[in-house]
Amino acid sequence: MKLYLYGIIDFSNQITESVYGLEGAGVYNIPFCDIGAVVSEINQPIQDVTEGVVLEHEAVVEKLMADFTVLPVRFQTVIDGRDNLLSMMQCYYRDFEDNFERLLNKFEFGIKVIWSADKIKENIIKTLSKEQQKRLELGSSPSKKFMNEKFEKYKIDKEFEAKADKFIKVMDMFFNRFAAEKKIEKLKTENLLLDAVYLVEKDEESNFREAFELVKSARPNFKYLFSGPWPAYNFVVLSKKSGLLREPEQADLFDKVTQSQTLVGADII
Amino acid sequence: MITSGIVETDAAEEFIEEIEKSQDALPKKIDANPKTVEKGLAKLVLTLIELIRKLLEKQAMRRVEAGSLSDEQIENMGETLMKLESKMEELKKIFGLKDEELNLNLGPLGDLV
Numbered sequence: 314m315k316l317y318l319y320g321i322i323d324f325s326n327q328i329t330e331s332v333y334g335l336e337g338a339g340v341y342n343i344p345f346c347d348i349g350a351v352v353s354e355i356n357q358p359i360q361d362v363t364e365g366v367v368l369e370h371e372a373v374v375e376k377l378m379a380d381f382t383v384l385p386v387r388f389q390t391v392i393d394g395r396d397n398l399l400s401m402m403q404c405y406y407r408d409f410e411d412n413f414e415r416l417l418n419k420f421e422f423g424i425k426v427i428w429s430a431d432k433i434k435e436n437i438i439k440t441l442s443k444e445q446q447k448r449l450e451l452g453s454s455p456s457k458k459f460m461n462e463k464f465e466k467y468k469i470d471k472e473f474e475a476k477a478d479k480f481i482k483v484m485d486m487f488f489n490r491f492a493a494e495k496k497i498e499k500l501k502t503e504n505l506l507l508d509a510v511y512l513v514e515k516d517e518e519s520n521f522r523e524a525f526e527l528v529k530s531a532r533p534n535f536k537y538l539f540s541g542p543w544p545a546y547n548f549v550v551l552s553k554k555s556g557l558l559r560e561p562e563q564a565d566l567f568d569k570v571t572q573s574q575t576l577v578g579a580d581i582i
Numbered sequence: 583m584i585t586s587g588i589v590e591t592d593a594a595e596e597f598i599e600e601i602e603k604s605q606d607a608l609p610k611k612i613d614a615n616p617k618t619v620e621k622g623l624a625k626l627v628l629t630l631i632e633l634i635r636k637l638l639e640k641q642a643m644r645r646v647e648a649g650s651l652s653d654e655q656i657e658n659m660g661e662t663l664m665k666l667e668s669k670m671e672e673l674k675k676i677f678g679l680k681d682e683e684l685n686l687n688l689g690p691l692g693d694l695v
Binding site for chain 1: 591642
């Protein structure tokens, strides 16, 4: 019997509320010590990943999130039978415990910001042209012309990066006050200035939202995306060394998890 | 269906476009099946050469900026970088590779180039 795994929770009794997961199957908790693995039974791996299937998975995780600390696992994690699941739980038990301690009463929020790279570059070029008299003239041979062009581009790119750093630093100052942890990515594309996730205490949720509104009103010409609260998809850390078993046994058990899925910490948002 | 997480934005399409763009540019694997092994390998090798070329170019620009290069050194460096760039263009054409394909996602370490 294959088990579709939704997440690990800090609770080892049966979930009293009726929860239905993929293919409408009943969701239940398989206890291990003082924690549990939330699963439903599945006949075969998911063939077609549709929006509906993703939302069914997400709905279970979010329902769990309302009552427990959840370590969400990657979408499409299927484990071959209860014994393998329990072995996996034994392997990672200490890791799971550490994560529960760190993530207790915390949610994840996502923030993305778009700026107009073209406009920013246009302004930079204008500013640099004003400083033309200071420009370095390297010469007129083909290789020096080449170096001149590259140098102009280098200066624009450098200024572009500096502006991105400056804006991100200011925005992060607002969010960071209410965050326990964060992961920030700058300029994933030229327009996607910021792609960040923040781990926020439940009690700080409204302050964090307020900070977001402040940032938005301070820079209305940028575009914003706010998402959450989510389980801490991006903040679960597995050392893979903390289990009760020896390393080779751990590796063997880990291989039994189908589809080579990393167990926890996936980003399906 | 109960979903407590919300997504708020007034520019959904633009965000989708940018996210797709960032994902398209970052293949997570080298395509090395028997039919395309040559191209897969070329892609890996050219990605590494491109990384080194960009690093060299950046270092050269830093030195130009700092004014630590003589006229002759700038001339030589320009010629070298120009030839390197044109050779790369040639190789990309031979293997049918585009600029955006010369990148690798190194997982938690981010992008190679």
